[in-house]
Amino acid sequence: MKNMGTGASHGAKTHYVFHGRTVEVMRPSAGDLANARDDKPAMGMLRIDGRDVMYEQTDEGVYSHELMYQRFSTPEALAEELVRQWGTHLPPPLPMHHEHND
Amino acid sequence: MRCRKNQATLTAQEKARFVAAVLALKANGTYDQYVALHVNNMPSAHRAPAFFPWHREMLRRFELDLQAIDSSVTLPYWNWTVDNTPTSSIWNSDFMGGNGRPSDGKVMDGAFAFDNGNWPLFGGGFLARRFGLSAATLPSAMDLSNALGTTPYDVSPYNDGSSLAGFRNTLEGWRNGPQLHNRVHVWIGGSMSPSSSPNDPVFFLHHCFIDKCWADWQAMHPAESPYLPVTGAPAGHNLNDAMQPWAGQGQTITPASLVSHHALGYAYDTEGVCQPTLKLIDDGGLKPIVDTHITLKLVDDRPTLKIIDDGGTIKAVDDLGTIKTVDDLGGGTLKGFDDVKLPTFDIGMPAKPAADTIDPMAASGRPVGNAPFVLATPHHSMAWAETFPGAIERALAQLDQQLASLEAMAAELERRSKHGDMTDAERSHLDAVRREVVGIRDEREALARYLRK
Numbered sequence: 090m091k092n093m094g095t096g097a098s099h100g101a102k103t104h105y106v107f108h109g110r111t112v113e114v115m116r117p118s119a120g121d122l123a124n125a126r127d128d129k130p131a132m133g134m135l136r137i138d139g140r141d142v143m144y145e146q147t148d149e150g151v152y153s154h155e156l157m158y159q160r161f162s163t164p165e166a167l168a169e170e171l172v173r174q175w176g177t178h179l180p181p182p183l184p185m186h187h188e189h190n191d
Numbered sequence: 192m193r194c195r196k197n198q199a200t201l202t203a204q205e206k207a208r209f210v211a212a213v214l215a216l217k218a219n220g221t222y223d224q225y226v227a228l229h230v231n232n233m234p235s236a237h238r239a240p241a242f243f244p245w246h247r248e249m250l251r252r253f254e255l256d257l258q259a260i261d262s263s264v265t266l267p268y269w270n271w272t273v274d275n276t277p278t279s280s281i282w283n284s285d286f287m288g289g290n291g292r293p294s295d296g297k298v299m300d301g302a303f304a305f306d307n308g309n310w311p312l313f314g315g316g317f318l319a320r321r322f323g324l325s326a327a328t329l330p331s332a333m334d335l336s337n338a339l340g341t342t343p344y345d346v347s348p349y350n351d352g353s354s355l356a357g358f359r360n361t362l363e364g365w366r367n368g369p370q371l372h373n374r375v376h377v378w379i380g381g382s383m384s385p386s387s388s389p390n391d392p393v394f395f396l397h398h399c400f401i402d403k404c405w406a407d408w409q410a411m412h413p414a415e416s417p418y419l420p421v422t423g424a425p426a427g428h429n430l431n432d433a434m435q436p437w438a439g440q441g442q443t444i445t446p447a448s449l450v451s452h453h454a455l456g457y458a459y460d461t462e463g464v465c466q467p468t469l470k471l472i473d474d475g476g477l478k479p480i481v482d483t484h485i486t487l488k489l490v491d492d493r494p495t496l497k498i499i500d501d502g503g504t505i506k507a508v509d510d511l512g513t514i515k516t517v518d519d520l521g522g523g524t525l526k527g528f529d530d531v532k533l534p535t536f537d538i539g540m541p542a543k544p545a546a547d548t549i550d551p552m553a554a555s556g557r558p559v560g561n562a563p564f565v566l567a568t569p570h571h572s573m574a575w576a577e578t579f580p581g582a583i584e585r586a587l588a589q590l591d592q593q594l595a596s597l598e599a600m601a602a603e604l605e606r607r608s609k610h611g612d613m614t615d616a617e618r619s620h621l622d623a624v625r626r627e628v629v630g631i632r633d634e635r636e637a638l639a640r641y642l643r644k
Contacts, residue, residue: 127350128425149352154233154386158364158373159325160351174321174380178295183385184314185230 103165110138112168117146135168140179142171154183193457194465195403198267198281198396199274206286209267210302212260213392214309221256225249226313226389228436233386235435238351240344240419240428242363243405244449246398248434251455253395265457268399271375272332277322287393291320296381303392312382312390319381320391326378330371338362338371339408342415349424357419358408362401372401403459406452417450583642590635597628 103114116122117131125131130145130152144153144167150160151167156174161167201209216222228249229236236245254266274281282289288301296319303310305317312318338361345357351365360366364373375397376383382391389395409417421430427438430447437444449455458464604621607613613621 127348154230156384157233157237157386157388158376158384159369160353160365170325173324174296174384176293176295176321178297178316178319180319181315183230183387184227 107169108172110172112137112165112172114164114168116164122146133164135164135171137168137171137175138179141182142168154185192453192464193265194460194462195265195399195457196267196460198269198286199279200460201267203285205263205267208261209257209264210286212257212264214302215260216253216256217310223313225253226387229389230314230386232436234425235427237363238365240349240359240424241432241434241446242359243402244418244446245434247402247405247449247452247455248437248444250395250398250402251457254457266399267396268403268459269393269396270400271329271397272335275329275331281393281396287396288318289320290322291318291381295319296321298381312387314387314390316382318391320383321380323378324380325384326369326374329378330374334371335404339404339411342412344408344416344419345424347420347423349420349428362404362408372397402452403461406459407461409450418446583638587635587638587642590631590638594628594631594635597624597631600624601628 100118101114101116103116105112113136115134115136117125117133121131125147127147127149130147133144133146133151135142135144135153142153142155144151144164146152146164150162151164152160153167153171156167156170159170161170196205198206213222232245236242236249250266254264257264257266269281277290281287284300286301288298288303291298298304298318298320299306301307303318305311310318338358341356341358341361343357345359346355348355351360351363353366353368355366362371364370368374369377376388379391379393382388383394383397409415418430420428423429426432427434428446431445433443433445452458453464601621601624604613604617604624608618608621
C-alpha cells in the first residue's frame with residue numbers, strides 16, 4: 090500500500106493505489122469517533138475507482154454493508170478486502186431501501 | 192410436520208425440484224423481495240439477540256413460498272462442517288453451481304450462473320463466489336461443538352462484542368471473528384459477502400443449518416432459556432418485542448413466537464419425529480410378514496423400528512422351532528431356515544434382550560445373543576436337543592398352546608363363514624390357518640415321536 094494521504098485525524102482524507110485501484114478514505118471526524126456508540130456509530134466513506142462505499146466505525150472496529158460479516162481494524166483494511174473480492178469487476182452499489190412487500 | 196433434510200442426502204429429483212422452485216420464485220419477483228428484506232433490515236437481524244428468530248421467520252416465509260410453487264419442497268440445510276470443500280456435491284452444477292472464475296468471481300455453471308439467463312441479481316451484477324479467498328477454511332466440527340456448548344443464549348450488552356460469550360454471539364461469529372456463521376459467508380465470498388447475500392441461493396441452505404443449530408442448542412440445554420433477553424436489548428430484540436419490518440406491516444412477530452420450530456410446522460431430519468418409523472406390529476389383520484396364526488404386519492406408527500408380537504414379547508424369530516423369513520401361507524414354503532422339527536431358539540425361556548431385537552443374524556437363521564447354536568439338520572438338532580434337557584417337552588407344550596389358539600381362530604372364522612359374512616381376505620386367512628394347523632400338528636407329531644424313542 091502506498092499511502093498518499095495527509096494522515097490528519099479530523100475528517101481526514103487519504104488516497105492511495107491498491108492492486109491497481111484508486112482508494113480514497115474519508116474518515117469520520119474526531120468528534121464523531123469520540124461520541125460513537127454501538128447504536129450510533131461514526132460514519133465514514135470509501136471511494137474505490139469512483140465507487141462509494143459507506144462504512145461505520147465504533148471502538149470495536151469498522152463495519153460495512155458491503156462486507157457485512159467481517160469487522161475490520163481500519164477503513165484501509167476494509168478497502169483492500171473489497172478490492173480483492175471484486176477482482177476485475179466493480180459491482181453496482183447496494184440497492185438500499187427497497188421494502189419487502191408480503 | 193415437514194422435515195428439512197441435509198442437502199447431502201437429497202436425491203437428484205429433490206435437488207431438481209428445489210432448484211426449479213427457487214427459479215420460479217425468481218421469475219415471479221418473490222425471490223428478490225427476500226434479498227431486499229435482508230438488505231433493508233440489517234439492525235433488526237444481526238449483531239444482536241434476534242439474529243436467530245429474525246432469520247427463522249425469513250426462512251419460514253421463503254419455504255412456504257417455495258411450497259406454494261411445489262408442495263414437495265422443504266428447505267435443505269448445508270452442514271458446512273462436513274461438506275466443507277470446493278468439491279463437495281453442494282457445488283455441483285445440478286444444484287448450487289460452483290466457485291467463481293479467478294478474475295472476477297463470476298459463477299459460470301449451474302442454474303444460478305448469470306450467463307444462463309435465469310439469475311439476474313437483485314441490484315444488478317452477476318452471482319460471484321470466491322471460495323477461500325478471505326477465509327482459508329470453513330468452520331470445523333469442533334468449532335461448532337464448542338459453540339453449541341456455550342450458554343446462556345445471549346449476554347448483556349447483547350451486541351457483537353469480541354468478548355461477548357453467549358451462544359448467539361458465538362454462533363453468529365463475532366467472537367474473535369469471523370467465525371461460524373460469519374466465516375461461512377466470508378469463505379464463500381463474492382455475492383455472499385454484502386448485506387444482499389440472499390442473492391446467492393446457498394444463503395438459504397446456510398441459514399437453514401444456522402436455524403438447525405438453534406434448535407439443536409435448545410435440545411442440548413433444556414434448562415436454559417431458549418431466548419434472551421426479556422428486556423434490556425435494543426428494540427426488536429427483546430423476547431416479546433415485535434420485530435421489523437413485520438411490525439411496520441401490522442404483523443406482530445416476536446422472538447417468543449419463533450422459539451419453537453415444531454410449532455411452526457417443521458423439524459429436522461436428525462430429530463426423532465423425522466426418523467423412519469416402520470414397525471412390525473401384530474394386529475390380527477393385514478399384510479403378514481411371517482404369518483402363523485397371528486398376523487405380523489409392517490406398520491408405520493412412529494417412532495422406532497421394531498418387530499412386535501401381540502403377546503407382549505418383542506421377537507425377531509418365532510420360538511416354535513420354525514424360523515422363517517417368508518410366510519408359508521398361500522402355498523409357498525420359503526423359509527430362511529430348515530423347518531426342523533426341533534426348537535432352534537429360546538424355547539420356553541423368557542425373551543432375552545438379545546433375542547428381542549431385530550438382528551440380521553437371526554433372519555439368516557443363525558443364533559443371536561446367548562441362544563444355543565442351531566444346527567442345520569434334524570440329526571444334529573436332535574443331538575443339540577439332548578444337551579438341553581426338557582427342551583422338547585417345553586416345545587410340545589408350546590405347540591399345544593399354539594394349536595389351541597389356531598383351532599379357536601379357525602373355529603371362529605368357520606362360524607363366520609357359515610354366516611356368509613367373510614371377505615375374500617378372511618377366507619384366504621381361514622385357509623392359511625387351516626394349513627398352519629396341519630403343519631403344527633405334523634411338527635408336534637415329529638417331536639412326540641422323537642420323545643417316544
